[in-house]
Amino acid sequence: MSRPRVLVIGGGFGGLSVVHGLRKADVDITLLDKRNHHLFQPLLYQVASAVLSPNDIASPLRAILAGQKNLTVLLGEAVAIDLTAKVVTARDPDGKSHALPYDRLVLAAGLATSWFGREEAWAPHAPGLKDLDDALALRHRVLSAFERAEWSAEAADRRRLLTFVVVGGGPTGVEMAGALAEIARRSLVSDFSRVAPAEARVVLVEGGAGVLGTYAPSLRQAALDSLLSLGVEVRLGQRVADIDENGVLVRLADGSEARIEAATVVWAAGLRAAPIAATLGTPSDRMGRLVVNPDLSLPGHPEVFVIGDLAAAKEPTDQWPGVAQNALQGGAFVARQIKAPPSQPAVYRYRDLGSMATIGRSKAIAEVGGVALSGRLAWLMWLFIHLMALVGFRNRVAVLGEWAWSYLTWQRHARIIRPEPRR
């Protein structure tokens, strides 16, 4: 009998964790990803804000996994899954379709940006922040806005060009708003003759009553204080009603509307399951995430597992947080189930190792083991943990170098303007 074929869709934290967990197993693994690299998403906003380069936070999957004998890596996109025939249809870079049969399937395709049904109208004006192209598109817009303002003789025009709106007060929105404020107030100050980058305005729009809704109240307040001290204009209880190329229309709680003229808008407000999930027809939650059994298998399909951000708990109140740790732990758990299927289905239990967010230089918040931390100590913890979690010694050293340089000089290194990537 030939060895079981394990097909893993997605080379993020979850997918890598499964592949790694099976490195000595007597199976044939195929890892399918539409990108040729693993992306360290927690630092994506630092590419968008010109601190890091794409190569600092991305590692080729083939390089990470080089030497694993039971593995084939394929660059392509899963477009359909036949759960009955146990075959995934994948499209290669040339657009040709291929059938990939499996004995075990692991879905680790993660989440994509959601514009709440307004993708066509809003996405072109307000890119999300989920992959390198998003980050580079944003970097391009931010840096270009300053260049365009340098030409402009009209104050209103300059004001619009130097206004940056971040939609969404979760970790990504807060980190991006803090980074933008630092760029505007410090990094570019001396570089322009006509515009004073300190005139730049960063607006954070959040529909709820505070930022970082999932954190403890003391930390939420600390984050808000940090944003305000950086000069970020935080608008709470306001929702985005419309976005066009010249700005954002926000709706206040009382139903009144206000317009913010802005050339650059960052969308950090919504996520939904990767498109492949919707093709399965199995139960999913509001965000399209696939509902799983306690052992992370798909109901009715014990040979199919869902891990990381793509998995939804049966009870919404039990939902795991959308963090790398959940994907890593889920991947390791599923690898164990595949290596030695238990007689009784096991139960996946997420172990909370803490969560953290950074708002700017020496400003961060962290919750670890029930302890709330903020300020410089939290920031140093954030630095250390993210550096250690980066895949590969090579990236770790490069990022440490960039951070040290950026911290000491207040400069942003990755400031090359190139055309926005083609979609």
Add this chain to the structure above:
Amino acid sequence: MSRPRVLVIGGGFGGLSVVHGLRKADVDITLLDKRNHHLFQPLLYQVASAVLSPNDIASPLRAILAGQKNLTVLLGEAVAIDLTAKVVTARDPDGKSHALPYDRLVLAAGLATSWFGREEAWAPHAPGLKDLDDALALRHRVLSAFERAEWSAEAADRRRLLTFVVVGGGPTGVEMAGALAEIARRSLVSDFSRVAPAEARVVLVEGGAGVLGTYAPSLRQAALDSLLSLGVEVRLGQRVADIDENGVLVRLADGSEARIEAATVVWAAGLRAAPIAATLGTPSDRMGRLVVNPDLSLPGHPEVFVIGDLAAAKEPTDQWPGVAQNALQGGAFVARQIKAPPSQPAVYRYRDLGSMATIGRSKAIAEVGGVALSGRLAWLMWLFIHLMALVGFRNRVAVLGEWAWSYLTWQRHARIIRPEPRR
């Protein structure tokens, strides 16, 4: 009387040299460039071959020139020059036109790729190697070719995907062919399951009787030997008759034709003056370069200077080489003329500091002060000189790190596949 306005078009070696030479002069300088960065072109092929990242060889102009009080940097493209009214029309990133009046004008816009009148048909299939977008487009094609081959079950298909044709045996073509051969034979070897990257084929097509036509015969032979030892198939005396998406048609000296099936073609065969030169209507040479007086001024316009690759000597036999040194020296010379206009026109004399090319690991050739060198010593010289010439301490350290890492591990770090940049 207000201070003289000096307008410099182009932020390459020549433009930066003029701006730097005028840093203490009592003038108002405007530097106009269509890119926001200075590009270290001699290492562009290393971005194309996935050793370096764009940020390693590009520095923001504003960062390089930060602190120069008599300077304004503008991101935009010169589209017309009125020599009589002394006004340059520039287009800003939004496409709006602006009039930039000048008292002194320095043209340092350099060269662009020329496909010998076949741009429309050939350029999409055979990118040149003049800017970051070119280099990233090539990197994308090279890395994707291996990924596509990994999917393919047909040997002929795989052979086409793994064939890389470099057109042109000048320094760029030779360096690119050597780098491609190293990628194929070493860097990617262990990373693929189905394809053996060692099967890859690198073909260098050159119309002349040898590579590196401007070098001494002993060095040309050494370069050829190096290419052959790397497994490059060197086709001399063959000209490209056609290029399409599946390969190249070459014409031999006897008029017969042969086809090379190849998914990736690099165009390193032709250059012409930047488009702005043709709008002037003053005498130019075969490549569209502007013919200048011995003091680098435009005939009939003592207030306009042309430097670097864009300048043509009156006698073609006196033509300066297309190297960074000529641009740097020309820029310094012109800055002196502007600061203290001589009573008699001065004469620009290019001082040959030598030239060099690298073919691969420990393989290079160099001509310095009439002495010809090849092999490891030439390679170490090449490394040292290019490192020292890189603008900025920051880039120097980063590139040294990448090279050391690449040399020790045989790996290519900058292997992230992203969509080709939009043109």
